[in-house]
Amino acid sequence: MVVLTDMEYRALEHLEQRERHLRRGVTLQRENDRVGEMFVLRSGRMMSSVLLDDGSRQILRIHSAGDLLAVSNLIYDNAPETITALSDCTVAPFERAALSALLVAHPRLAALILVYNQIERAALTDRLAALGRTxxxxxxxxxxxxxxxxxxxxxxxxxxxxxxxxxxxxxxxxxxxxxxxxxxxxxxxxxxxxxxxxxxxxxxxxxxxxxxSSNFVDRYEKLDLGWLPESRG
Amino acid sequence: MVVLTDMEYRALEHLEQRERHLRRGVTLQRENDRVGEMFVLRSGRMMSSVLLDDGSRQILRIHSAGDLLAVSNLIYDNAPETITALSDCTVAPFERAALSALLVAHPRLAALILVYNQIERAALTDRLAALGRTxxxxxxxxxxxxxxxxxxxxxxxxxxxxxxxxxxxxxxxxxxxxxxxxxxxxxxxxxxxxxxxxxxxxxxxxxxxxxxSSNFVDRYEKLDLGWLPESRG
DNA sequence: CGCGGGTTTGAGCCTACTCAACAGATGTGG
DNA sequence: CCACATCTGTTGAGTAGGCTCAAACCCGCG
Incomplete structure (x- = not known):
């Protein structure tokens, strides 16, 4: 969909240096945990969810390989959501500072993260409409x-x-x-x-x-990315 | 919450050069409209919503002054949501290219946009949980x-x-x-x-x-922004 | 072979919906 | 200034979609 330059590719590789393996059912982080890391999901499927105080659970999002996990940890010290492995998984943790540095060094990657956020937002709003009105x-x-x-x-x-x-x-x-x-x-x-x-x-x-019968719209289709900034290297 | 430098401030001013006034009830964009602009909401209150094909409507988000509107137009040529004025409003339109340039010139503003996205995401997921489980x-x-x-x-x-x-x-x-x-x-x-x-x-x-009785969490509280990159000017 | 997690099915209930009528407020044109 | 239309809010009566509780079943696994 977008071709990365060598420099950009290496920057991402660097971000994903470390690796962690998770078994099905393991929780990566629990709501309200004190957290600081974010993750790239490298393989497997995970989900993020919240628990309400009557004990019921709402699953917010299902993640698959390539997704960024726990990006909200960027701004909250206490995790707003629980993240759990739905299958055996591997994730690559990284620090806020690493992301921060990435934004400075690679504006085009910054833009791609923005793009990713917007796709996710669209998916969330579709689910919102589904829960509210279907x-x-x-x-x-x-x-x-x-x-x-x-x-x-x-x-x-x-x-x-x-x-x-x-x-x-x-x-x-x-x-x-x-x-x-x-x-x-x-x-x-x-x-x-x-x-x-x-x-x-x-x-x-x-x-x-x-x-x-489901009003489904595929939000990964028909993207327009012509406006992306030039890459630096 | 975050102090902007002069350069950053001027960059934002520049983005918001033009201005448009809207009366209550006016729609800024309709779902599936062909669009390219995004907006800063400068005053008033607006909402974004979607219509389902049985005619019912789901309001996705209520916006107030300072919010970024229609950011999803960044990646979709056809608007995924309708945006309507709930009161008399003024908005400042800007182009994809302007945002793109901003990301390159001001990484710290890029990071702040990311922060904004995450707050909005948290608010959306709260509503999702509310609709699903309360x-x-x-x-x-x-x-x-x-x-x-x-x-x-x-x-x-x-x-x-x-x-x-x-x-x-x-x-x-x-x-x-x-x-x-x-x-x-x-x-x-x-x-x-x-x-x-x-x-x-x-x-x-x-x-x-x-x-x-409502499980309410204020997502604008308790932000941690210590990790933001240095500003450039 | 027994156990546990997941699935299936039935019976009865309750929350939120539909339909309908009416009251107030606001606005519009004559 | 009145007659009328429209929009919002209010209340009642009846309905239905999805819930709860409960029991049974299936299957893989120790």
């Missing part, structure tokens, strides 16, 4: 499509059938529903012939109808 | 507190009593409720002695209890 079925359909597209971004060979990698409870926490109701909505989508479920995999049988 | 009453309470705090940021003299400046329909579209139910929730908060309503104004009678 039915349970639409929300479940939307998360299915989003997960498939994510999978495909990392592996072009992914087609109609893919491994969801989320429990129904997790889908519920992401969509603001109960696990029980998620189950019923999946069944309904299946009964209507929109999807099929087979041993941990989901297959789209009528993607068109699925998209129609 | 009751109607809690959501209404939360928006009241948020609006009061916003008003106070611009005018330190604002205390328990303030002008809400939103119709019940707008509150509904922001919280994912119907106007009718918003009305009932306001009445309930009033009956319970948490608020009083008097001619367009809201007064907090028990702010502690209001905050308790």
């Amino acid at each position: 039915s349970a079925k639409a929300r479940v359909a939307a998360i299915l499509i989003e997960m498939r597209n994510r999978a495909r971004m990392l592996d072009k060979s992914v087609g109609d059938s893919f491994v969801l990698g989320l429990t129904q409870e997790e889908i519920g926490d992401a969509t603001g529903l109960t696990a029980v109701h998620v189950n019923r909505m999946l069944r309904q989508l299946e009964d209507e012939g929109l999807i099929a479920r087979e041993a941990g995999r989901v297959r789209f049988r009528d993607e068109r109808a699925l998209a129609r | 009751s109607a009453k809690a959501r209404v309470a939360a928006i009241l507190i948020e609006m009061r705090n916003r008003a106070r940021m611009l005018d330190k003299s604002v205390g328990d009593s303030f002008v809400l400046g939103l119709t019940q329909e707008e509150i509904g579209d922001a919280t994912g409720l119907t106007a009718v139910h918003v009305n009932r929730m306001l009445r309930q908060l009033e009956d319970e002695g948490l608020i009083a309503r008097e001619a367009g104004r809201v007064r907090f009678r028990d702010e502690r209890a209001l905050a308790r």
